[in-house]
Amino acid sequence: MIQKEAEKIFETRELNVNMGPQHPATHGVLRLVLDIDGETIVKVTPYVGYLHRGIEKLGESLSYFQALPLTDRMDYVSAMSNNIGYVVAVEKLFGIEAPERAKFIRTIVGEMSRISNHLLWLATHALDIGAMTVFLYCFREREWLLDLFEMICGARLTVTYPRVGGVRNDVPQEFLESLWKFTDEFPSRILEYETLIDQNRIWLQRTVGIGVISAEEAVNMGMTGPTLRGSGVPYDIRKHKPYDAYDKVDFDVPIGTTGDTYDRYRCRMLELRQSNNIIRQLIEKLPPGPVMADEPKFTLQPKDKMMPITHPTKELAYFILEKACKGCGMCLRACPAKAITGEKKSPHKINQALCVNCATCLVTCKFKSVTVVPGGKGLSDEKLAELAVAPDQLPEDIKEAQQLLVKQFEFIKKGPKVPEGELYVATEVPKGELGFYFVSDGSGKPFRMRLRAPSFIHAGCLPRLCIGHLVADVIAAIGTIDIVLGECDR
Amino acid sequence: MAVTEVRISIHTTGLDPKDIAEKIKGQFPDQVIEVAEFRDQVSVIIKRDQVVAVLKYLHDDPVLSFDHLQDLTAVDYKGKKDIRFEVVYNLYSIRYRHHIRIRAQVPENDTKINSVVPVWVGADWHERECFDMFGIEFTGHPDLRRILMPEDWEGYPLRKDYPLKGPELDKDWPSFTDVLKRSKELREFDWEG
Numbered sequence: 001m002i003q004k005e006a007e008k009i010f011e012t013r014e015l016n017v018n019m020g021p022q023h024p025a026t027h028g029v030l031r032l033v034l035d036i037d038g039e040t041i042v043k044v045t046p047y048v049g050y051l052h053r054g055i056e057k058l059g060e061s062l063s064y065f066q067a068l069p070l071t072d073r074m075d076y077v078s079a080m081s082n083n084i085g086y087v088v089a090v091e092k093l094f095g096i097e098a099p100e101r102a103k104f105i106r107t108i109v110g111e112m113s114r115i116s117n118h119l120l121w122l123a124t125h126a127l128d129i130g131a132m133t134v135f136l137y138c139f140r141e142r143e144w145l146l147d148l149f150e151m152i153c154g155a156r157l158t159v160t161y162p163r164v165g166g167v168r169n170d171v172p173q174e175f176l177e178s179l180w181k182f183t184d185e186f187p188s189r190i191l192e193y194e195t196l197i198d199q200n201r202i203w204l205q206r207t208v209g210i211g212v213i214s215a216e217e218a219v220n221m222g223m224t225g226p227t228l229r230g231s232g233v234p235y236d237i238r239k240h241k242p243y244d245a246y247d248k249v250d251f252d253v254p255i256g257t258t259g260d261t262y263d264r265y266r267c268r269m270l271e272l273r274q275s276n277n278i279i280r281q282l283i284e285k286l287p288p289g290p291v292m293a294d295e296p297k298f299t300l301q302p303k304d305k306m307m308p309i310t311h312p313t314k315e316l317a318y319f320i321l322e323k324a325c326k327g328c329g330m331c332l333r334a335c336p337a338k339a340i341t342g343e344k345k346s347p348h349k350i351n352q353a354l355c356v357n358c359a360t361c362l363v364t365c366k367f368k369s370v371t372v373v374p375g376g377k378g379l380s381d382e383k384l385a386e387l388a389v390a391p392d393q394l395p396e397d398i399k400e401a402q403q404l405l406v407k408q409f410e411f412i413k414k415g416p417k418v419p420e421g422e423l424y425v426a427t428e429v430p431k432g433e434l435g436f437y438f439v440s441d442g443s444g445k446p447f448r449m450r451l452r453a454p455s456f457i458h459a460g461c462l463p464r465l466c467i468g469h470l471v472a473d474v475i476a477a478i479g480t481i482d483i484v485l486g487e488c489d490r
Numbered sequence: 491m492a493v494t495e496v497r498i499s500i501h502t503t504g505l506d507p508k509d510i511a512e513k514i515k516g517q518f519p520d521q522v523i524e525v526a527e528f529r530d531q532v533s534v535i536i537k538r539d540q541v542v543a544v545l546k547y548l549h550d551d552p553v554l555s556f557d558h559l560q561d562l563t564a565v566d567y568k569g570k571k572d573i574r575f576e577v578v579y580n581l582y583s584i585r586y587r588h589h590i591r592i593r594a595q596v597p598e599n600d601t602k603i604n605s606v607v608p609v610w611v612g613a614d615w616h617e618r619e620c621f622d623m624f625g626i627e628f629t630g631h632p633d634l635r636r637i638l639m640p641e642d643w644e645g646y647p648l649r650k651d652y653p654l655k656g657p658e659l660d661k662d663w664p665s666f667t668d669v670l671k672r673s674k675e676l677r678e679f680d681w682e683g
Contacts, residue, residue, distance in 0.1 A: 049638035056623075057647055061654050092529060219557050219584060222612025235558070235584045239498040253498050421528030424580045424591065426560060435561050437580065441570065452561040452580075460615035489638055 014042055019474070021050050027124060027478060028485030030459065039470050044463040048456075051489040059449035063415030064090050064164060065300065067449065072158035074453065075487040077120050079159050080113035080149070081429040082487075087162045088243050089425035089436035094164070094298045094418060100245075102166035102291040107245040108282050109152070109161060111275040112179070115186075116145040117430035117482075118268050118275075125265070125479035126197060129206045134196055141189055144182055151175050165299035166292035176283055183280045190272055207262040211465035211477045214259060221464065222457045225432030226267045227481050231259030237428040249281045261480040268482075298416045301408060317373045318355055318362065319388045322347040324369035331361035331370065352381070362402065363409045372398065415444015422448075431455055431482050451490055455483040504588030507532035510554060511590070518544055523595070533591040535576070541594045542604045548581060548590070549609050556581040556590070562606070562616035564596075564624045568650040574598040575626060579606070596626055605631040623648035640665060 020031035029050035035043035055074065059067040071086045072079040084106050091098060098106070123138035146156040152171050153161040161168050197203040213223075218231040228235055236253045238246040254270035256263030293299055320331070320340075325347040332340045332348055339355045342348030350361070362370045371391045373384050391402070420442045426435040432454025439448035458481040465477040511525045511534050521544060524535040536544055548556040560580040568574055575596040582589050596603050605628035606613045617628045618637040625646040628634060636643060642665050645652055 049636075049640075052638040054647060057652075057654065095529070217611075220611050222559055222610065222616075233584060234498050236498065240584075240587055419528075422526075422533065422591075423529050423531050424561060424589075433560065435580070437561060437563060437578065439565055447570075448565045450561065450563045452563075456615060456619075457612055460612070 017471070021047075027483060028488075030478070030483070030485055030488075032462070032474065034466075034471065034474065036471060041466050041469055041471065041474065044466045044474070046459055046462050048459055048485065049489050051485050053490065055490045056449055056451060060446055063412060063444045064094075064418070064446065065412050065415065067446070068164070069158070069160045071451075072160055073486060074451065074490060075117075075429065075431065075434075075455070075484045076157055077484050078113040078117035078430045079157055080109050080161060081117070081427070082434065083160060083162045084110050084244070085425075085427035085429060085434040086436060087164055088427055089423070089438065090164050092425050093421070093423055093438050093440060094295075094416065096165055096293050096295045096298050098166045098244075098293050099290050100287050101170075101289045102293075103244045104282050104286050105167050105171055105291065106162050107249070108179070108279055108286075109149070109159075110244070111278050111282075112145050112148065114275045114430045115272055116142050118272050119145075121268065121430075121479075121482045122193065122265075125476075125482075126203075128475045128479050130202065131197055131200070134193055137189070137193060137196075141182075141186065148175060148179055148182070151178070163292070163300065165295055166290070170291045176286070179279065180283055183276050183283075186276050187273060190269065190276075194269065204262065206473075206476055207265060207480075208260060209258075210261045210469060210473050211480055212258060212260045213461075213465065217464075218259065221461050223432070223461060224454050224457070225428065225430070225482075226264060226271060227432060227454075227458055227461075229254065230256040230264030230267045230480075232257055237426050237433060241426070243425075243427055245282060248285065249278050251278050261476050264480050300412070301404065316357060316375075317352060317377050317379065317384055318350055318357065318359070319371055319373050319384045320348050320350055320361070321369045321371055321388060321390065322385075324367050324390070326367050326369070328366070330364045330366065334360050334364040336360060349381070352378075352384075359405055359409075363406050368392070372402075374398065418442060418444065426452070429454065431484070431487070432458065453487045453490060455485070455488040456490075458483050459485075459488050504583060504586035505554070507588065507590055510588060513554070514544065514548070514590075517547055531589065531591060533578075533593050535593045535595065538577075538594045538596055538603045541577075541592075542606055542609065545579060545581075545592065545606050546609050548592075553586075554583065554588075555585050556583050558582045558584050559606075559610040559612055559616075560589075562613055562620065564620050564626055564648075566624060566648065566650045575601060575624060577603055577620065577626060601625055602627045602629055604629050607631055622646070625649070 014035045014037050017034045017036055019034055021029040031047040033045045034041055055070050058070060068083065068086060071082040075082050119138040119142045123135040126134035149159055150156050152175055153159050153168060213231055215231045215233050218228050219233055224235065232255050234253055234255050239253060251274045254267045254274070256267050327342060327345040327347060329344060332342060336358060337354050337356045339351045340348050340361060341351060368391045371388050371394065373387045418440045420440055422439040424435055424437045426433050433452065434454060435452030437450035437452065438446050441447040461481065462477060466474050511532050514534055515522045518540065521536045521540050522534060523537065526533045526535065548554050560582050562579055564575055564577045566575060573595040575598065576593045577596055579592040581592065594603060603626060605617055607617065615637060617631050618634060620626050621628060621634055622636045622639050623646055635641065639647065640663065643663060
């Protein structure tokens with residue numbers, strides 16, 4: 001009797017819990033609304049888009065060369081793989097092929113990026129579940145790889161190292177030596193991580209049988225990469241449609257059987273060993289030769305021919321000739337360093353202290369009033385006015401370099417002439433299948449640039465993985481699909 | 491709970507995409523408008539009326555078996571083609587390793603097409619994004635809402651007539667002023683009590 005009355009007063013209902021967008025375990029700005037009954041998940045509604053920057057729309061307004069740095073900002077954990085995906089797709093659209101050495105280098109750095117991504121994944125996944133030590137161990141090795149990236153391109157995360165038609169520059173010998181040493185040591189380091197968690201009872205309880213998904217369902221949901229292979233589907237684009245140098249190396253693809261969180265963890269751990277193996281094979285086989293395709297219509301010319309980077313007279317100073325300047329303000333608006341000052345219709349001036357020698361003013365000026373003074377860096381304005389000569393009286397080599405620079409400037413801005421058509425090219429990034437779909441209308445800018453981001457699809461699979469489990473397992477489920485919200489939201 | 495390493499051959503390739511296009515033509519002769527080829531990739535342009543039937547055939551046919559929907563997106567051909575939109579399906583068969591692209595035409599005055607979620611569950615978020623960016627309505631979709639843009643956003647960003655830059659954020663998106671106001675209020679709120 002009393003119980004019945006109590007039921008009337010206290011009705012049971014599901015509870016809504018808001019998780020994120022600022023939650024340390026959601027790996028970025030992912031918001032989940034959980035409907036829970038007791039501690040069991042009944043419904044999950046993911047909300048994404050907090051990091052939407054409109055990369056697809058931006059890509060349509062930029063030429064094929066200019067859009068390359070945007071791809072770093074998608075999956076910033078494995079930026080190198082994104083660059084390679086973009087570059088491979090654009091090369092296929094242009095109908096050009098990178099030289100052998102560039103392909104090998106791209107494969108090496110792509111696999112390095114895979115290792116560094118999986119290390120970050122393992123570190124955060126373990127940290128979410130409660131293993132702190134693994135986090136520190138993984139970051140130790142990741143640091144080494146990031147230092148290696150810095151050695152070849154000067155950046156650690158947003159690298160933009162591959163280029164359409166090859167790579168930016170050749171790798172130094174020290175890079176290869178240090179990387180070889182890394183591959184020597186790395187297998188023992190993997191063993192270290194595995195000793196910590198592989199048979200750990202807490203780890204097993206948190207991962208075995210959690211988020212089970214069958215092979216058929218995983219394929220139907222559009223899962224790719226290690227997330228799919230954990231369910232036992234041997235789909236790896238490196239094998240199905242080899243790009244770069246993947247057809248020249250020998251490697252296996254790990255697949256799971258049950259498709260739970262533990263299997264996906266094991267798959268990634270074995271992938272680390274395979275990637276290590278691939279890098280070793282490639283370093284051994286690395287052929288000599290150029291790193292940029294000889295296709296002047298489609299690729300950028302090497303920078304060392306142009307001012308002002310490695311010209312023999314490095315100490316150039318840019319100077320505006322008072323007589324020729326009409327005061328139109330074009331250079332003033334274009335200057336990225338804001339070094340140009342001046343009133344309308346009166347001669348402008350370059351502040352030498354702020355000038356970064358980018359030559360933008362030289363390219364934009366229509367009245368040929370901007371000139372260069374070889375060896376003029378650091379001199380006063382009066383001295384420069386004495387030394388300056390009109391642009392057409394400059395020495396031949398500087399003139400030639402100038403012309404090349406102007407050509408390059410326009411080439412990057414307008415883009416090459418691309419055949420009309422459309423294509424979809426997919427590459428295997430650490431998180432899954434990264435697809436680029438281009439529609440070209442014959443101009444230098446893509447008519448439509450579409451990015452198929454693996455994280456986006458995987459985030460959509462979250463409800464399927466979580467329902468029926470406990471709240472704590474949501475954390476494990478977010479970890480196991482390995483998403484980066486920058487890529488998900490684009 | 492057992493993970494094995496398998497050796498996958500890199501030399502197997504599936505059916506020639508042109509043969510697949512012929513098969514679709516044979517099965518749905520009145521639906522196929524055009525077959526286009528570029529860099530070994532074949533696209534089949536179809537009418538939108540029976541898009542689900544065509545895709546279901548591709549998915550279920552034992553010889554074709556397109557089990558993996560790689561990508562679903564739309565393209566706005568404003569000023570280039572008579573029929574403004576095209577919904578693009580990139581299909582891949584993991585078992586047989588072949589690829590085909592299906593493009594369904596959607597006119598501007600009636601931006602509706604049937605949803606393929608019954609065939610591929612993974613199409614769910616793709617279609618929501620397509621609706622968000624192009625305003626194409628997928629009839630039969632279980633939960634068609636905006637996904638990347640805010641829910642009260644006006645306009646469809648990836649359409650060609652949508653500007654690249656807006657005037658100012660508070661004019662572009664009215665809720666932005668509300669958010670600013672609310673954050674200002676909360677800042678003044680005395681949390682200590």
